[in-house]
Amino acid sequence: MDKTHTLSHTYKTRNALAFTPSRIALLVASVIGSTALEAQETNAPAVEESTQYERVIVTSRKRSESMNDVPISINVVSEDLINNLGASDFTDLLGVVPSLTAYQNGPGRTRLSIRGVANGGGNDNDTQNQETVGIYLDEIPISMGGMNPELALFDLKRVEVLRGPQGTLFGAGSMTGTVRLVSNEPNLTEFEGKYELSASKIEHGSQNSSVKALVNVPIIENELAVRISGYYLDNGGYIDNSLTGEKDLNTGMSKGAKISALYIPTNELSIDFSYLHHDYSDNGRPVDIDSTPLFVRDYPSFDGYDDTMDIANVTLTYDLDWAELVSSTSYFDRSIVNPRSLDLLFESALPPGITPHELVDLTDSEVFVQELRLASTTDSDVQWTIGAYADKKDVFYENTFPVPGADAILGVPSSAFGAPDDHLFYGFDDLTVKTYAFFGEVYYDIGDFSITGGLRYFNWEQEIAFYQSGLFNGEANSDERPKGSVDGFNPKLNVSYHLNRDNLLYAQAAKGFRYGGINGAIPASVCADELAQVERDGGDTRFFDPDEIWNYEVGVKGSDSKGTVSYNATYFHIDWTDMQTSRSFECGFGFKENVGDATSKGVELEVTIKPTDGLVLSAGGAYINTSLDADVPNLDAQKGDAAPFVPEISFTTSAEYSMQLNQDLEGFGWVNVQYTDDRSTEFSEQNSNYRKMDAYTLANMRVGIRFSGYEISLFANNMFDDDGVVRAIGRPPFDPPASIRVTPRTIGMTFRGGF
Template sequence: MTTLARHIRHALYRDGLTPTATMASLLLAGAAALPAQAQQDTAQATNTVFEEVVVTARKRAESMYDVPISINVLSETAIDNMGAKDFSDLLGTVPSLTAYQNGPGRTRLSIRGVANGGGNDNDTQNQETVAIYLDEIPISMGAMNPEISLFDLQRVEVLRGPQGTLYGAGSMTGTIRQVTNKPDLAEFGGKFETSLSTIHKGSVGQSYKGLVNVPVIEDTLAVRASAYYVEEGGYIDNILTGEDDLNEATSKGGRVVARWQASDRLIADLSLLHHEYSDGGRPEDLDHTPELTRDYPSFDGYDDEMDIYNLTLDYDLGWAQLVSSTSYFDRTVVNRRSLDLLLISEFPMVTPHELEDTTDSEAYVQEIRLASTYDSPLQWTVGAYADKKDVFYENTFPVPGADAAMGIDSGDFGAPTDNLYYGYDDLTIKTYALFGEAYYNWDKWTLTAGLRYFNWKQEIEYYQSGLLNGGANSDPRPEGKEDGVNPKVNLSYDLGDNSLVYVQAARGFRYGGINGNIPRSVCADELDDVARSGGDTRFFDPDKLWNYEIGTKGATAGGRLQYNLTYFYIDWEDMQTQRSFECGFGFRENVGKATSEGVEVELTARPIDGLTLTVGGTYVDSQLAEDVPNLDADKGDPAPFVADLSLNGSVEYRRPVGNGLDGFIWANAIYTGDRGTEFSKDQPNYRAMDDYTVANLRLGVQSAQWEVSLFADNLFDSRGVTRALRRPPFDPDAEIRVQPRTLGVTGRVYF
């Protein structure tokens, strides 16, 4: 194998790619056959405006323009330009990607308007509609998706539309893949980055990030290690306690990856990741206090600690690539919430204190798959998946001195001393699946078909107690189970010059679950209403949708214009919807149908050397397809937290400024349209969220060894609302807003 061929293979594996016959094998064969001068001439001849973007959306390395699905790819440079710290910072820049946000670490994602409102962040029965992966590791978790630092990422792939064939139930409407840089077996190198910023009407933030890549044994063993420490400024003041910038936060962590090239055929990657996050309070701005302030005394900070271990083995069989991924995931979250409004109105004799929820999760995940690599019009991927998840959720409402002040004994209600409520969920989930996807090429046509069989079981034990529960109960629940198949079919036509058009039908689904007990002592009337209507508060079933789309993607004008256009229509049945009782409890049920129809547009133009223009946007009409009396909603009511129109655009210009330096300027603007918090404006907790625009700017200079840039996030200091709140007597009217204007400087050194 020539030096060039070896480095091509190393580059593919460094980026986490599995070479295929149509890419790696042909590249390697061609490189090996060319003399050195011919190799150099070929490289220069292929250095056109068009930039080949390689993705692994179908769990094999392919050009993005050969994959007939709607994909948005954010490169490491794009992530750096945005100053994105975690995946939630990407919201608004990716058409169709939206979220229901309760603050950092409490984000529930949605794609293509498939959303139906809120619910308890910590609910162990939250079933995600968008899967999140870190390389081969599924890390999504209902409404508390971990926001790991995006440092040392090679790219982020956002796969829109159901991905259930290859990625399972959590990918009902799409999948986000965070692809890390892998150890380089040949080159020593590294990077250090630091940033200093200040928030308008807020405090100062700073960050330190570094990585190093060390070939321990050249071409055989390498280690790549990265670490980060970030202090984020705050901007919410408590005018009651005098505390300023209470939502300041700290995140820190690191990742170590060892790569062993055991032979020309076998590569082993062992990775360890640790992440910690902690903040001083939710960024909630109360309506009855001045802007960016609040006045309740309880502490509602959030703590998150997580460890992820993974071993990936990649073996080249010659005719197929065999991949095994084994993961262990351990996470502890402490999520606090103020209930001061409830205590002040109902129990004025006690000193307010926050609700404290702790969720301990651990999961074992195994996937093994085989992907064809031989030169044939028929290519396929088959595999098996299994996981086991144990989740223990403790829900406590400790109010120091409550027993004495109220003249009660919490023990009489089955709860610890001074706990107005105490409960837990003890949950075990076991899943296995068999999946396959194949595509066949003839002439310019490609037919793709996929199928996944899944089998899911859940066991849960509930305990609930305390004065607010009306006493203790531990109503047993039988095992929940579900199995079935998830199909997909896709037909595409090659238009030539890296362009294609396709049509697709794919089914998305998510698992059902088991609701906790609702105490009759405090909710009898509402429980009787449900029983009279034939409802059941104990269980909820899986919901499912069919996604139909037609799209085109490609590059024209020698690569100076790249495009991705998609029309989609979604038919969603048996929606899992949270129903809230006035007594303070609630349950999840399957009610109603909805449709979502829309268009996604992404354009990238390079009219002259050094200038890149991008435009993206989504128009989506997501609404109920029938009346839903349980939600006081009617056919045609729009989905909550989904803007009908969202737009984004950016401009980047780079040019040499002398002495080996390049100067650059990057600017973008993100528009988010009107939204509401409920399906119907007639619902008592409905709140409108107006449209808003956020602009960002970054400019600087760079060389091959270093970079310095100045940035302004939210340049015009928008107060756009990302989430509005109302649920008396538990939550006062409040908003979570876009972070105020943030100015800063970033420096990077490469070695």
């Protein structure tokens, strides 16, 4: 049920313009002032006039509302922008959403961050990686530490990026924000379909091609409909292996199918069902070695990736007339095979004659989630949402280092160290996590003021069994780990004021948190001295505690009365305490601990302008400064050091123009520029793994025509073939100096149709 406020109208946003702070202040003041003057000059509320503009409806507070009435910082990536970008997964959206950044280690191995709350990398597969940004597919939480799934962005209504802590409604994984992929629902009244064909060529590499299609069938009009979609993406490669002669080794494939159904048996009850199967695989990470020409590497081990998942959900919605009762039941099953080259380690630590072989990580996870919530739907000045949440996660992770022939060459059987034959290392984590929570938010309108109070009680328990063995472990061990548990409260307070029907000013204080975890056993036989030092310092390598942030922000958002200018401006200040940081030992092992505090502060700006019919100018940017509040010796970092992988300045600008060429033919053009500032891989240059990543700029464009329900377009992504680095690598003796770069210039054609 749509209970959208009538205080403001909304229009379709794209992205926003990067003005200087002084210019944006003048623009905001001008918009607010002119709108207020117009309101004084007429006695009519002009609500009727505003309805001609398209409203952007979001469900960020688990109720349908106009985006301009939600007093938090939200970026909505529309289906049009997704199509213009040719985005194949959410990583492609990083450059167009201010404050959203990532630690990238190849497709499917991305760790998101928002507002600069980031402290570096770590092992992709570590079961103790706790995410700071929650990712949802409709009602289903799918985020997973450093292995966030990258689903194809097809048949989506929009992507909502909620910036700032969302712990009250979305829990611990949304410490700094939430990304929501919102799907199109089955249409109960119309038989319809859509399809898309695309082909392109990567500079320095091979071809891409994709096929996407969907069909919507109303089986019983206004009562039951089914929507079925599918996609197949053949991704080209651009990394060559100079040692083996293999070309374009990082080719990949993504395919999937989704079926969703909507059944409304009575006027009060609706039942939504969805099931998605997704497969992704590639033949190697997009890594090039810095000492060779660009897009070339020279080691033999295979590091391709395989990711299979099944996601299902049943959501029941019952209209009680005074409130809406929602039950959401989700199931998420995922299997990952994630090899990693350790060829440099072979060269430095093993005798000649042993053929290099990759480390192979396997992760199987199964998650059940149940949420029950009740949200008011009356016209009262007091609105509320309350609910209960529970989940159970089982993860089995194997860390294997098979090296054929190693036992014979070394003259020592792997079994002497508790490992399978020809395994220099073998270990596993068997993890069970159970959580439950109760949450609520209350919204109280007092004239033009609105006060929001939120609170979440959470309870988390974790049990884990470890086993580690092999020559590199020095022995077999399965040290018993303590059971992890924590509970507590997560509050939020928000005060907003409607300057007029179209503009909103708000201030918010909210706590964000994430759970702690249990570290794996560190073998005393190979790390005795370093373990002894930790014990002398009073530390504990067995577990780490939750960390938290307090986020304070003020913002203003809205539009002029005609919907020709819209804007969003936010200032935030974040205090981050008890940071979860990783300490690496010289012996090759390490553990997580709570050491260090940091402060992040910055500004997010977004503006959209429609100066004439058919022309949309939009842009957005962020300034973020995240620095340590004190020295952190285990990171070789000092007070004032900037957070890794966070650009201080980033912005995006775009222009789109469409015009009617004749009665049946429409032409359109779109151009976009994205800038990402310098970043580093560590807090401090004193850290031996420190690498600097230079700023880079991407330019994209698309031009085409539309006629009779069809669209044909030509596009160029990274038009000027920038070779910007998104992740620099260098951790001897495990990794040589190397880089993961933006995809080279890609030029192609897209054909879309529908019925």
